Amino acid sequence: MIQISGLTFDYPGHRALNQLNLSVARGSVTALVGANGAGKTTLMRCIAGLETPLCGSITVAGLNVQDKPRAVHRQMGYLSDFFGLYQDLTVAQCLEYAAASQGLAKEAIEAAIHDTARRLSLQDRLEQKASSLSRGLRQRVAIGQAMIHAPQLLLLDEPASGLDPEARNELAILFKQLQASGMTLLVSSHILAELEAYSSHMLVLKDGKILEHRALDSRSANSRALQLRLACPNPHLAEILAAHSTVVLSKTQDHHAEFDFSGTSNEQAQLLAELIQAGLAISSFGEQNLQQAYLRTIKEKQNES
Numbered sequence: 001m002i003q004i005s006g007l008t009f010d011y012p013g014h015r016a017l018n019q020l021n022l023s024v025a026r027g028s029v030t031a032l033v034g035a036n037g038a039g040k041t042t043l044m045r046c047i048a049g050l051e052t053p054l055c056g057s058i059t060v061a062g063l064n065v066q067d068k069p070r071a072v073h074r075q076m077g078y079l080s081d082f083f084g085l086y087q088d089l090t091v092a093q094c095l096e097y098a099a100a101s102q103g104l105a106k107e108a109i110e111a112a113i114h115d116t117a118r119r120l121s122l123q124d125r126l127e128q129k130a131s132s133l134s135r136g137l138r139q140r141v142a143i144g145q146a147m148i149h150a151p152q153l154l155l156l157d158e159p160a161s162g163l164d165p166e167a168r169n170e171l172a173i174l175f176k177q178l179q180a181s182g183m184t185l186l187v188s189s190h191i192l193a194e195l196e197a198y199s200s201h202m203l204v205l206k207d208g209k210i211l212e213h214r215a216l217d218s219r220s221a222n223s224r225a226l227q228l229r230l231a232c233p234n235p236h237l238a239e240i241l242a243a244h245s246t247v248v249l250s251k252t253q254d255h256h257a258e259f260d261f262s263g264t265s266n267e268q269a270q271l272l273a274e275l276i277q278a279g280l281a282i283s284s285f286g287e288q289n290l291q292q293a294y295l296r297t298i299k300e301k302q303n304e305s
């Protein structure tokens with residue numbers, strides 16, 4: 001869906017993106033993560049055709065973003081990290097405005113408003129003014145504006161910032177529904193637990209470069225990152241784990257280990273049984289979450305450089 005080759009972007013006196021190469025698969029949901037200033041917003045703005053790179057090329061659905069920005073915009077929705085709504089417009093008017101500016105035919109607009117409102121559970125709010133909406137509802141209207149033209153690709157910059165846990169959960173459910181309907185999503189956030197609920201891939205940026213881009217779905221990966229925690233420390237933990245040919249250790253302490261495991265779920269269950277049999281008092285055993293995977297990536301790459 002997105003192909004990027006040799007992308008470099010400079011702000012005056014600062015290189016924000018440095019020779020990025022990237023391919024984002026159709027139908028994926030990619031969590032775009034990285035520290036403040038890593039280049040996430042700049043990357044999204046370049047993909048959205050809102051910035052002109054120094055060099056490199058970006059194509060979306062086979063269309064070159066610089067050559068055919070309007071055609072690309074028809075395939076794409078973009079929610080900026082600082083979006084605004086016209087306060088005096090009702091929700092229906094906000095959606096109508098977005099539909100018209102996306103070039104939807106007049107006769108298609110009414111249906112698009114109702115379809116979008118239904119998907120975002122905004123049907124009961126259509127006549128309410130934007131100024132009277134809660135933060136979560138405003139966010140949903142802004143997402144509605146970005147997707148009213150049924151784009152193939154949705155770029156969302158910090159879509160959950162400022163939302164309460166319930167609204168975040170609703171957003172995660174929505175993103176899963178959008179993915180199920182065939183949409184490709186690129187979503188940036190600092191809250192990794194939230195991205196984990198719906199992401200299929202993780203793209204880590206650091207200082208304008210890609211640190212890692214990989215699938216999160218362990219069912220499609222050859223190996224998965226597991227972690228184990230002990231109720232009582234055991235000085236032989238590393239030794240016991242290392243005896244298994246399916247295990248490649250990445251970090252061990254007396255009470256905690258992180259490792260890559262290559263094997264089926266049955267073999268994983270077998271490993272757990274053998275570790276318990278070996279006398280380890282295991283209090284938790286399972287896949288690393290996104291936050292742990294992210295911190296591990298950052299650490300590994302730091303050690304490499």
Ligand SMILES: Nc1ncnc2c1ncn2[C@@H]1O[C@H](COP(=O)(O)OP(=O)(O)OP(=O)(O)O)[C@@H](O)[C@H]1O
Pocket residue numbers: 011012014015016034035036037038039040041042043
């Ligand atoms: N208009 C600008 N002029 C100069 N430098 C800028 C400008 N906008 C961003 N930068 C710099 O470019 C780098 C990348 O910024 P960007 O906003 O893309 O990062 P980010 O990963 O989205 O950060 P955050 O998580 O804080 O939103 C940062 O070092 C930032 O200071």
